[in-house]
Amino acid sequence: MKGMHDAINTAAVSGKGAEEIVSSLTEREREILRLIFDGKCSNEVADILCVSKRTVDFHLARAYVKLGVSNRFQAFKRAMELGIINA
Incomplete structure (x- = not known):
């Protein structure tokens, strides 16, 4: 079930450009x-x-939905990819 959830989230986010995802975050x-x-x-x-x-x-939960992730580790990785945060 978790794999299906991740696939749905990835598909939902992949349809949006990085700029659109970042701008959707408050x-x-x-x-x-x-x-x-x-x-x-x-x-x-x-x-x-x-x-x-x-x-x-x-x-945080709303940000996870917008980033297409389900936990802090995934959110961190995605935020790095999108340039929301720097290492």
């Missing part, structure tokens, strides 16, 4: 991705942004 989603990739956990991001952990997780 500023808050990009900000949360950057903080997560800087090594912060959801609770730390919530404290930094003065929002609840649930809000952080919501934005």
Whole structure:
């Protein structure tokens, strides 16, 4: 089942250009991705942004959908490929 889910996500994202995917992310989603990739956990991001952990997780989940991924590792890899973050 997981393989099918990944295939559907990849197909959905591959139909869009990198620029379109990046522009579909909100500023808050990009900000949360950057903080997560800087090594912060959801609770730390919530404290930094003065929002609840649930809000952080919501934005992160929306970013995963837009990136066509299902976890932080995949999101990190995809964000690197798209130039959203730098190593």
